[in-house]
Amino acid sequence: MSTENNFDHLLGIKGLSQSQIQTIFETADNFKSLLNSPVKKTPALRDTTIANLFFENSTRTRVSFELAEKRLGADVVNFSSSSSSVKKGETLIDTVNNILSMKVDMVVMRHPAPGACLFLAKHVNAQIVNAGDGTHEHPTQALLDAYSIREKFGEVAGKKVVIVGDILHSRVALSNIYCLQTLGAEVMVCGPVTLIPKNIEKLGIKVSHNLNQALQWCDVANMLRIQLERQDQRYFPSLKEYSKLYGLSQDRLDHLNKEICIMHPGPINRGVEITSDIADSNHSIILQQVENGVAIRMAVLFLLAQNNR
Amino acid sequence: MSHSVFIKNARLFAPGHELHRREVDLLVVDGKLHEIGENLMSSGNEYLDMSGYWVSAGWVDPYGVCPEPGEPWKETIVSYTRAAQIGGFTDVYALAGSSPKPDNESVIAQVRHQGRNQRATLHPIGLASVKGEGKEMAEVAEMAAVGATAFCDGMQASSSAGLRQKLMQYCNSLGLIYMNYPLNRSLSTEGKIHEGIVNLHLGLKGISTIAETIELSVDLHLAQYNQTQLRSLGLSAAESVQMIKGAKEAGLAVKGAVAVLNLYAVDEDIAEFDENLKVLPPLRSDKDRSALRQAVLDGVIDAVFSNHHPEDIESKKVEFDYSAWGAATLSYTFPMLLEVFGEATMDIWLLLLTKKNAEFIGAQPHEIAVGSDAIFTFFSTKETTEITAGKHGSIAWNVPFMGRILPGRIKGTMIHSCYMEAKNV
Numbered sequence: 132m133s134t135e136n137n138f139d140h141l142l143g144i145k146g147l148s149q150s151q152i153q154t155i156f157e158t159a160d161n162f163k164s165l166l167n168s169p170v171k172k173t174p175a176l177r178d179t180t181i182a183n184l185f186f187e188n189s190t191r192t193r194v195s196f197e198l199a200e201k202r203l204g205a206d207v208v209n210f211s212s213s214s215s216s217v218k219k220g221e222t223l224i225d226t227v228n229n230i231l232s233m234k235v236d237m238v239v240m241r242h243p244a245p246g247a248c249l250f251l252a253k254h255v256n257a258q259i260v261n262a263g264d265g266t267h268e269h270p271t272q273a274l275l276d277a278y279s280i281r282e283k284f285g286e287v288a289g290k291k292v293v294i295v296g297d298i299l300h301s302r303v304a305l306s307n308i309y310c311l312q313t314l315g316a317e318v319m320v321c322g323p324v325t326l327i328p329k330n331i332e333k334l335g336i337k338v339s340h341n342l343n344q345a346l347q348w349c350d351v352a353n354m355l356r357i358q359l360e361r362q363d364q365r366y367f368p369s370l371k372e373y374s375k376l377y378g379l380s381q382d383r384l385d386h387l388n389k390e391i392c393i394m395h396p397g398p399i400n401r402g403v404e405i406t407s408d409i410a411d412s413n414h415s416i417i418l419q420q421v422e423n424g425v426a427i428r429m430a431v432l433f434l435l436a437q438n439n440r
Numbered sequence: 441m442s443h444s445v446f447i448k449n450a451r452l453f454a455p456g457h458e459l460h461r462r463e464v465d466l467l468v469v470d471g472k473l474h475e476i477g478e479n480l481m482s483s484g485n486e487y488l489d490m491s492g493y494w495v496s497a498g499w500v501d502p503y504g505v506c507p508e509p510g511e512p513w514k515e516t517i518v519s520y521t522r523a524a525q526i527g528g529f530t531d532v533y534a535l536a537g538s539s540p541k542p543d544n545e546s547v548i549a550q551v552r553h554q555g556r557n558q559r560a561t562l563h564p565i566g567l568a569s570v571k572g573e574g575k576e577m578a579e580v581a582e583m584a585a586v587g588a589t590a591f592c593d594g595m596q597a598s599s600s601a602g603l604r605q606k607l608m609q610y611c612n613s614l615g616l617i618y619m620n621y622p623l624n625r626s627l628s629t630e631g632k633i634h635e636g637i638v639n640l641h642l643g644l645k646g647i648s649t650i651a652e653t654i655e656l657s658v659d660l661h662l663a664q665y666n667q668t669q670l671r672s673l674g675l676s677a678a679e680s681v682q683m684i685k686g687a688k689e690a691g692l693a694v695k696g697a698v699a700v701l702n703l704y705a706v707d708e709d710i711a712e713f714d715e716n717l718k719v720l721p722p723l724r725s726d727k728d729r730s731a732l733r734q735a736v737l738d739g740v741i742d743a744v745f746s747n748h749h750p751e752d753i754e755s756k757k758v759e760f761d762y763s764a765w766g767a768a769t770l771s772y773t774f775p776m777l778l779e780v781f782g783e784a785t786m787d788i789w790l791l792l793l794t795k796k797n798a799e800f801i802g803a804q805p806h807e808i809a810v811g812s813d814a815i816f817t818f819f820s821t822k823e824t825t826e827i828t829a830g831k832h833g834s835i836a837w838n839v840p841f842m843g844r845i846l847p848g849r850i851k852g853t854m855i856h857s858c859y860m861e862a863k864n865v
Contacts, residue, residue, distance in 0.1 A: 145641060222754075222757075222758055223758065223759060224757070242759070243761075244759035244760065244761035244762060245642055245643040245644050245713070245760065245761060246642060246643075246644075246713035246759065246760045246761075247759045247760075247761075249712060249713055250713060250758075250759055250760065254757075264643070265643060265761065266643040266644070266645075267642060267643030267644075268643065299645075302643060305640070305641075305643055328639075328640055328646075329635055329646070329648070330635070330636060330637055330640060331640060333637050333640070334637075334640060364629060
């Protein structure tokens, strides 16, 4: 996204202003109302063709984007490949240009390489939405997370949010840090020291390796999945030990002298980072996050299309 | 019949020479400097007016990578040496050969043969281990017999301390140069750029400075224990500078070299995933760069090298993670150094190109002295050079900072009696 409240691409949260994020939220408010009405659809993007390019496995993000696109009346093309374009012998630019030559207006892309969406934006003539690029950013996830906090508490500013788990391999964590800070929240990351990037405190956040203390500090705990598929080596001895130190259970919550809100970007490894009773409890807004994801993605796509007209 | 060249009105760069920084005339006869002085009354078969240009002893680049033999579409020996000459170098030392690799006498002999009689002389560096894999010693003496004088495994090898010790001892005993780029791979697994704040913003794993200093520390201990020389290639961290300084003060025979991009750029320059700045040693912080610059001026750093590593568009214009390592820098080494250090301190830093680089790689430096081979570089500090791809000799695609205008320009070089303009022909 470029100038104030104008949207060329959505490559990341970094660089977005508070005003731009608020515009997305206000637009999402309208789409959420629509989604809760009997009709659920608008023809706002009926002249727009969107390609969903997923070079990494995804279920919820891909479905959420596809639903958002269809609710907006866009034509949708899906392309999935678990292997990278390079490994298949075709460059990413060629792959995307081939698809664009079929008169596609917008590309939603998930890719295992950090910076792949920016790379694409530099080299192809289309609007790009980042649906997760390696360990870099996942902007729509961060937007829907912050939107869900706003919905729960009325505002994000002043709230204390701890992000727990595999920060080192997480694109959700980085986008969340940028988004929450821009909106005035305080952010802490918590996890095994081996899964916390060095120097991360220089982003202006707190760091803890003690989950009980982190939970006592926060209003919101965002529990991340352990991304075993991104780990090139073992960063902790076992999932059992990880769960014991950093898993969220009813027992931990019982020891707090307050109620906190529980979030998770999914998919959940039940019994590892969070127990089933907590995931399904009243403390959890995990399903609201999923619901809000569609409204947020509708807002992003709508605003991008508006800017292109 | 003898051949002579009369060079008029060149400003002499030769620290220690009585005419240093003075405008001089030089008479070259049969490839050797016959006479040098102010306002010489002479003539030759050829006449060169070098008004406005400096003349120095020919420059030496102690390390780069040439993909030929193997991948000539990325760079040939001809284009490599053309880029070198346009960059002011008369002699370049390079790991030349990607397939087969330069770990045996036949490849070294071929490169040595092809590297002669080019616009600059390419001297082959041999791989220190078989295939550069850091597992078994390569036949360094065999390679030395056909022209390799220095050995290393480049920037991407990972050899154990045990192998490095053997190589240091073995090469030292034979009077050969062994160079090592200190980087602990297990501490930089998956690292793509410097571990600082920029890698966090880009979601990239970092290469920590300690991954360098730990291996440098091992090398220094090995050099001390075995009483061998140490050539440390590619220092990039401020802490490394302190370690080299301390080792020298303790009397160790250690020399350190830094790549020109580590003096010129920092990790923040990669903020938009610029794949042409994905290099080893990684571009580090401003603090590290400042320490390296000061170390050059203080004489702690003994050599600066181009680290020229040509790649084609297919290898580079891809996602940052998949992009090949390396940058094409050979033609821009001098303008980058001039921008970094300026003309006022040229007596210190340009001495690396004219003298200390040669000493680092174990070669005899060229000199401007009557009776010596006439191997000269002519250059301007007033004119400028624009960074472009395809116009400065190299056919490489991966030229960083494209479009920038840098101070300084190479006028030409002379090897014996042959003067060559620095032109892309």
